[in-house]
Amino acid sequence: MDHHADWATTAVTEHLVRGALELERTERGVLPHRLPARARAQCADGQLAMAESQPSGVRLVFRTRATTVELDALPTTWGYVGVPPRPRGVYDLLVDGRLTGRVTATGGTVVTTDLTSGDTHVQPGDVETTRFTGLPGHLATVEIWLPHIERTELVRLRANAPIEPAPDDGRRTWVHHGSSISHGSGAAGPSATWPALAAALGDVEPVNLGLSGSALLDPFTARTLRDIRADLISVKIGINVVNADLMRRRAFGPAVHGFLDTVREGHPSTPLVVVSPIHCPIHENTPGPGAFDTEALREGRVRFVATGDPAERAAGKLTLADVRDELARIVAQRSAGDPHLHYLDGLDLYGEADHAELPLPDGLHPAAATHHLIGERFAKHVFAVDGPFAG
Template sequence: MHPTHRWITTPLTPALLRGALDVERTAHGLLPHRLLAAARAQNTDGQLAMAEAQPSGVRLAFRTRATAVELDTLPTKRVYVGAPPRPDGVYDLLVDGHPTDRATASGGNTLTIDMTTGTTEHRPGPPGTVRFGGLPDRAKTVEIWLPHNETTELVALRTDAPVEPAPNPGRKVWLHHGSSISHGSDAASPSTTWPALAAALGGVELINLGLGGSALLDPFTARAMRDTPADLISVKIGINLVNADLMRLRAFTPAVHGFLDTLREGHPTTPLLVVSPILCPIHEDTPGPCAFDFSALGAGQLRFRAAGDPAETAAGKLTLNVIRAELSRIVEQRAADDPHLHYLDGRELYGEADYAELPLPDDLHPDAATHRRIGERFAELAFAADGPLTPGTSRG
């Protein structure tokens, strides 16, 4: 702790958090979750368990006159055997909605993943401290956005002035579900993932259920969204279903209908936008599964390749073009009885011209500049005055 400050320790409670659907009390503190306990109880997949516990879009939000803030956290850092080291997770500081500072935390647990064998090793480590100083000496709303790609247990919050939970901002709540791209893979920081950027531009309050590798039309995810209060909803469907080679067209169509039916049980007239995949050349016309490119891994690069056979689309295997055509058809069919349901072709967010200028570095995920472009495009297309997710007065 800094010796010149008289620190006040504020108990960490769910009232200080935004963007989490659930909070678990651990031996160390609070662990935000992005799926409800009922959904987690039905999940048996380690990838989804890891993704939902990574707090993409989750932030501490409080009012204070403090000029200095310290947050003790216990992160879980991932190490991929043979791949370049991953950077530490980033914490973004916003003051009255404006990006102000950025920091990282040392220490933490380590999860070592061997992609050639599929094995993992977990090693415990000590908590670290994130420090922010030089904040303006006035009443203000402070937000600390937690690392979008690093499981983060919150241990202690210290400030040099009292803290109280930030009031409801009165903005519409936007609930979004998607893949690792929506989760924020390869974004520069948690407040610069494309959904976070789009939310800021659209003036809406984000709940991000982008789940890396796990946008798979799981019924428990649909029920979690059904039971979450929201004013605006979007679901980005497709790339993970191809990646995982999870189902064929015969199963895909009723699964999409079932997912949308479940959302409508809790949100019968809420504006609902179905978004198809952005451009990903390796899977446009080649089915999954998606595999690691071990030749690139040997050279210290993390890249992906499509391991399916294009001829198998005739037997119902999914490609991105197959999924786009079917999603468009499904939405058109349902919209006859559901005027609040809309469709957006993901290539309007990132298409061939964008790929020529900003290619996907690992052939699958956008980089930081592309996240910004997608966020700006989504805000322009979805949150415009005549867009399908028009912001305005909150549901309260």
């Protein structure tokens, strides 16, 4: 007997999805994107395409009296030849704002890249069903947070009671842009990335535009921030610029100004916080590019190193210390005529003393406990009664 016979099956539409900027229609269902099509069309970089399609902060939100909910979806994971695989992503279930379930993703499509040759192999997978049980059975707001490190094509939603979109609760919308640290690398789950934790503490609706390896002051990202609905905005700048060895000091300052100018075209008086990099020993005083530590890979571990020469700082090569100095200078200059622009030193979120207690496991990304620390400190700084995001 089909145990779904009396269940309600619901197509996944924009009425149920929050945190995505666009839903791409596919043969099976919909694929959430965190950058719009016109932005994606302006950059052919595979890293960006992967990052923006990984639904960090994207969740299904609905009201139901169900006790059991199932989601059919097709995950896609990425890996590299010779590099230990990342842990699988997880789905987080929140009921009336409280985490009540966490299920590890399984199966799906696997994309493997050989870093030496650039060749990529795709192993197609099948749609998987994620099942949540033990929901309360009375009318409740249910959130399914999608795996933040895996692309997730959404097929259909089922429950043993009708589902309806959750009404707008009137909370302010906070849009945040940053690197893999903001994307959530190292977090225990999608509702436990530091931006998700900070949003919960600040009682705001989050839109996470943290893009792993891709916080590079791209004009199309600035235009996305310009055009999106936002009551609060923050941009965390620096680590990707350094570890990609993307630009010198001469280009960095004008690029930051241009990025902020574009954002301000759409949000001239919205509270805007510029956040500098957290402490990262490998790049504090050593420029990029960053690279895998080959010795660690031989031992089956992932670790990153900086390969630049500190002597090249004199010629304009950037380190995290240089980036913090430049960002503080730029915000101080601009805030004289922009009272809603603020600077937050990343070392106030995670500094040298914190690294001694909670080191970065791979030399670059925070662990789960550090995501909690950063989220709590960010909320304390910006959502306080005298903070830039005060209600």
